[in-house]
Amino acid sequence: MFALEALKMLLKKPFTWKYPFEPIEVPEGFRGKPEYDEENCIGCGACAAVCPAEAITVTEDAKVVLTLSYADCTFCADCEKACQWDAITLSKEFELATLDKSQAIVQIEREKNVCEGCGGTISAVEQMDWIKEEISEIKDNIPADDLEAITKLCPECRRDKAAENIISEVYS
Amino acid sequence: MALKIPIGPQHPALKEPTNFSVELDGEEIVDAYVKPNYNHRGMERLAEEKTYPQVLVLYERICGICSQIHPQCFAQATEDALGIEVPERANYIRTIMCELERVHSHLLWAGVGAHELGFDTGLMYLWRDREAVMDILEMISGNRVNYKMNTIGGVRRDIDERKIPMLLEALDAYVPQVDLYANAFTKDPTLRARLEGSGILTRKEADELCVAGPTARASGRDVEVRRDDPYAAYEEVDFEVPVVDDGDIMARAVVRLLELYQSINILKQALKNIPEGPIQADIDEIPEGEGVGRIEAPRGEVIHYVRSDGSWYPERTKVRAPSYVNIPALIPMLIGDTVAEIPITVASIDPCWSCTARVAIVDTNKKTEKIMTFEEIRSHYG
Amino acid sequence: MDENQLIEDLEEELGRALLEHYIQRKRRVFIRINKDANRKMARLIKEKYNGFICVMTSVDAGDDLELVYHFAIEGEEGRQINLNVTVSTPKNIPEIKTITDIIPGSAYPEREAQDMVGLKIIGLPDPSRLFLADDWPEGVYPMRKY
Numbered sequence: 085m086f087a088l089e090a091l092k093m094l095l096k097k098p099f100t101w102k103y104p105f106e107p108i109e110v111p112e113g114f115r116g117k118p119e120y121d122e123e124n125c126i127g128c129g130a131c132a133a134v135c136p137a138e139a140i141t142v143t144e145d146a147k148v149v150l151t152l153s154y155a156d157c158t159f160c161a162d163c164e165k166a167c168q169w170d171a172i173t174l175s176k177e178f179e180l181a182t183l184d185k186s187q188a189i190v191q192i193e194r195e196k197n198v199c200e201g202c203g204g205t206i207s208a209v210e211q212m213d214w215i216k217e218e219i220s221e222i223k224d225n226i227p228a229d230d231l232e233a234i235t236k237l238c239p240e241c242r243r244d245k246a247a248e249n250i251i252s253e254v255y256s
Numbered sequence: 257m258a259l260k261i262p263i264g265p266q267h268p269a270l271k272e273p274t275n276f277s278v279e280l281d282g283e284e285i286v287d288a289y290v291k292p293n294y295n296h297r298g299m300e301r302l303a304e305e306k307t308y309p310q311v312l313v314l315y316e317r318i319c320g321i322c323s324q325i326h327p328q329c330f331a332q333a334t335e336d337a338l339g340i341e342v343p344e345r346a347n348y349i350r351t352i353m354c355e356l357e358r359v360h361s362h363l364l365w366a367g368v369g370a371h372e373l374g375f376d377t378g379l380m381y382l383w384r385d386r387e388a389v390m391d392i393l394e395m396i397s398g399n400r401v402n403y404k405m406n407t408i409g410g411v412r413r414d415i416d417e418r419k420i421p422m423l424l425e426a427l428d429a430y431v432p433q434v435d436l437y438a439n440a441f442t443k444d445p446t447l448r449a450r451l452e453g454s455g456i457l458t459r460k461e462a463d464e465l466c467v468a469g470p471t472a473r474a475s476g477r478d479v480e481v482r483r484d485d486p487y488a489a490y491e492e493v494d495f496e497v498p499v500v501d502d503g504d505i506m507a508r509a510v511v512r513l514l515e516l517y518q519s520i521n522i523l524k525q526a527l528k529n530i531p532e533g534p535i536q537a538d539i540d541e542i543p544e545g546e547g548v549g550r551i552e553a554p555r556g557e558v559i560h561y562v563r564s565d566g567s568w569y570p571e572r573t574k575v576r577a578p579s580y581v582n583i584p585a586l587i588p589m590l591i592g593d594t595v596a597e598i599p600i601t602v603a604s605i606d607p608c609w610s611c612t613a614r615v616a617i618v619d620t621n622k623k624t625e626k627i628m629t630f631e632e633i634r635s636h637y638g
Numbered sequence: 639m640d641e642n643q644l645i646e647d648l649e650e651e652l653g654r655a656l657l658e659h660y661i662q663r664k665r666r667v668f669i670r671i672n673k674d675a676n677r678k679m680a681r682l683i684k685e686k687y688n689g690f691i692c693v694m695t696s697v698d699a700g701d702d703l704e705l706v707y708h709f710a711i712e713g714e715e716g717r718q719i720n721l722n723v724t725v726s727t728p729k730n731i732p733e734i735k736t737i738t739d740i741i742p743g744s745a746y747p748e749r750e751a752q753d754m755v756g757l758k759i760i761g762l763p764d765p766s767r768l769f770l771a772d773d774w775p776e777g778v779y780p781m782r783k784y
């Protein structure tokens with residue numbers, strides 16, 4: 085039986101691909117290298133929060149910086165799903181081997197809003213624009229003081245300020 | 257005096273790290289020991305520091321072959337613990353993924369088995385056909401392994417209706433191929449001489465050790481989670497459970513080959529009857545609770561236990577992979593056999609050390625046996 | 639036997655040793671028993687309910703150590719009921735009697751429980767380490783949290 089098979093197979097093309105000498109086609113929906121879309125990204129860091137492998141990290145020194153390390157990425161596409169702005173998508177590219185690990189990094193830098201209280205980070209500028217837009221609909225329900233505080237203070241300072249207000253109200 | 261041979265942790269006949277030692281009297285094995293502590297990955301501890309969706313990604317990496325089974329089992333346990341109802345369509349998609357995985361795993365096993373017997377043509381053929389199933393899996397999930405199909409409360413990706421006729425066609429093409437292998441394994445005199453009557457696990461031993469999966473069913477122990485404790489859409493499909501009483505390696509091969517037909521059968525039913533609807537359930541809150549997920553993986557029963565304390569992070573998770581119960585069964589199988597039968601006997605339970613040993617510490621044996629370092633071996637043989 | 643009958647039967651067999659019980663859904667029953675009743679439970683599983691052990695989970699629950707036995711027993715219509723039995727013991731007396739002599743398949747899970755949370759399983763035929771390495775320090779248990 086196998087002798088006949090052997091003859092048949094002699095006449096057939098090899099079953100294997102001649103990769104890397106010929107390209108390999110990947111199917112639709114393939115999960116390859118995640119790519120950022122600089123224009124859409126507002127620097128909210130949702131992708132970093134959901135990343136199971138901690139391949140995306142957020143640093144907030146002079147700017148808000150999102151760093152994606154391909155060496156750590158597991159290609160699970162959770163970031164793609166978490167991003168509301170379609171700023172990160174998984175492409176079909178999979179040839180990510182490199183000799184220099186520092187090459188396997190993508191960074192997105194965003195200007196940040198500095199907290200007037202402590203000098204820390206409130207958020208990226210673009211994210212603040214989005215927040216303003218979102219709260220414009222419910223503006224009437226929020227006291228004017230708070231509205232201003234949202235854009236000028238970081239959450240910790242806002243909490244402290246709210247506590248101060250309460251204390252001063254109680255003692256006055 | 258009995259001669260003691262250590263096998264592993266690294267050994268050409270076993271692709272994964274574990275430590276065996278067998279005691280010999282001439283050619284015959286008189287005693288065997290298994291030490292699965294060479295490599296423990298500490299995944300259960302790590303899982304307590306991740307959120308539920310992140311644990312799915314972690315548990316997907318327990319095993320490269322069962323990368324649908326483990327996250328699905330964890331998801332099922334979590335869904336029970338959190339009281340989430342999974343949509344019908346998601347259940348069907350899970351069933352389809354499970355069965356595709358079984359087809360690919362059984363073909364892979366048959367290939368490895370053939371290779372251990374020195375029958376490499378069989379390996380090439382089986383793995384060639386396995387590629388087709390891998391392509392289907394890639395088409396559905398976007399990846400050959402680590403499919404990331406599951407999420408808590410359903411699946412993440414839908415199966416495109418337009419792809420279904422193509423999938424059915426691809427499955428039909430499998431049947432003659434499986435016939436070919438079934439013939440080769442059961443009729444070829446060389447294979448029969450190697451497989452029949454060796455590595456015997458009796459029904460009594462199988463029951464005592466609570467073995468699972470094809471290893472159990474080849475010894476006449478009729479356990480099958482898909483039928484006994486139906487999950488996903490298995491309550492709505494018809495299938496048979498092949499049970500063989502012989503308990504030898506041939507029986508284990510036969511059970512797996514027969515299961516391939518059943519899997520193709522289940523796949524066809526599931527693909528034809530897949531209902532319309534949503535694929536994910538909404539999750540409102542995380543209550544306290546506990547849940548158990550049971551799944552019939554290609555190698556046997558996988559069981560996950562999840563305890564939730566109401567936070568985003570699971571309080572305790574427990575993973576039991578089928579090899580956990582099947583590895584102790586190797587001892588009765590090996591005793592009485594010859595050295596040449598060790599690789600195929602070990603391969604016959606389709607062991608998956610990666611699922612069994614999950615704390616990465618290098619094993620140093622402080623007993624009287626001398627363990628050679630790599631340098632010593634190199635200077636000795638180099 | 640269905641889930642409710644099982645609970646009734648357990649109440650009769652175990653009496654006051656049965657501390658808590660609930661049926662989560664079809665084929666999932668969770669009970670909590672006194673730790674001294676675990677051997678009786680194992681005999682029931684083997685002789686009366688025609689079941690087997692799947693695995694055990696060892697849990698560090700603060701002041702106590704818990705061991706959850708996951709059994710599968712014969713249910714109705716050819717199905718199985720998954721019976722999960724929790725026993726707990728104070729951390730200063732971390733001792734639980736073995737069931738390996740009744741169900742030999744319990745050897746691995748019991749040895750794992752010894753390794754991971756430091757439960758002492760009394761009467762285990764081979765109490766050597768299973769998953770922890772031989773040079774792992776004594777008295778350090780990876781799954782202890784509190």
